[in-house]
Amino acid sequence: MTEKPPNIEFSSVLAACVHDMKNSLFMLLQSIEQLAASENMADEKKQELAKLHYEAYRVNTNLMQLLGLYRLEKKSLPLNVEENFIADILDEMVAKNSLYLDNRGIEVTCEVDSDLVWYLDNDLISNLLSDIVNNALRYCDRQIALSAYISPQNELVVQIEDDGDGYPEQMLNFSLHGDMAEFEASSGRTGLGLYFAGLIAESHKNESKRGYIQLRNGGRFGGSVFTLTLP
Numbered sequence: 001m002t003e004k005p006p007n008i009e010f011s012s013v014l015a016a017c018v019h020d021m022k023n024s025l026f027m028l029l030q031s032i033e034q035l036a037a038s039e040n041m042a043d044e045k046k047q048e049l050a051k052l053h054y055e056a057y058r059v060n061t062n063l064m065q066l067l068g069l070y071r072l073e074k075k076s077l078p079l080n081v082e083e084n085f086i087a088d089i090l091d092e093m094v095a096k097n098s099l100y101l102d103n104r105g106i107e108v109t110c111e112v113d114s115d116l117v118w119y120l121d122n123d124l125i126s127n128l129l130s131d132i133v134n135n136a137l138r139y140c141d142r143q144i145a146l147s148a149y150i151s152p153q154n155e156l157v158v159q160i161e162d163d164g165d166g167y168p169e170q171m172l173n174f175s176l177h178g179d180m181a182e183f184e185a186s187s188g189r190t191g192l193g194l195y196f197a198g199l200i201a202e203s204h205k206n207e208s209k210r211g212y213i214q215l216r217n218g219g220r221f222g223g224s225v226f227t228l229t230l231p
Contacts, residue, residue: 015070018063025060029053036099050103057096058134064127065196079121079203086116086148086156089126093133093146100137111147118156120230124200131193132160132226139164143221151229155209158228159219166217167224197228206231 032053036046090110094101101108136144140162148158171194194213201211209231219225 015067018067018070022060022063022067025056025063028056029060032056033099047103050100054097054100054134054137057130061127061130061134062192065131065192068124068127068196068200080123081119081121081204083117083119084122084125085114086118086158087112087114089122089129090146090148090158092126093129096130097133097137104137106137106140106142106144108144108146111145112149116148116150118230120156120204121200124203125228125230128197128200128228129158129160131197135193136160136162136164136224136226140223145220156228156230158230160224160226161219161221162223163221164223166222167215172215172217201228201230204230 032049035041036049036053041049087110090112094108094110100106133144133146141164143163145161146159147161148156151157171191194215197213201213204211211228211230214227214229216225216227217223
């Protein structure tokens, strides 16, 4: 008699593994930060640690995206919408990447009123912005600008600009309902981050309005410009 194979739902197993990996990565990031703080370490070693920290943090962000997509598939991605100070969110983006920023000599400016508040899901939006900042760090030359303001339409607008070469053409044509296979995985731009960002933005709604993202090239530095708009 042939035994039936166990009924294993791969997505649930993957989600459980992601949780475990996130915990391990958190400990790894802490250890890297402690090592980098050592005064007796050579500059060359600190630079290598900074690269390692950046890559570990990027993997952590990707794992958070996988969890978010899993919960969305299971229709269990609840929004925890609360009042948040936008300056705190942007400052945290800079603080988490300070080791890499210092070692690469990248200048980051934040332009946002300290008293600007908005209702949003802090965890989801922070993870969304973390991925965009990570990509800006990878492709910029020396400058990144983070800004946030209230538009004339009474919507929150958050922008991330860099002085790199800009988005490739296939990314400028990004559509949340398009084909992710159009992105070139070999170039490191799979479209997963943008897909996740679009879903998270759309999940924030106010009456008939929904959040959305926009990509363009130009801005103050002539490079990539990512815009998140929330109602």
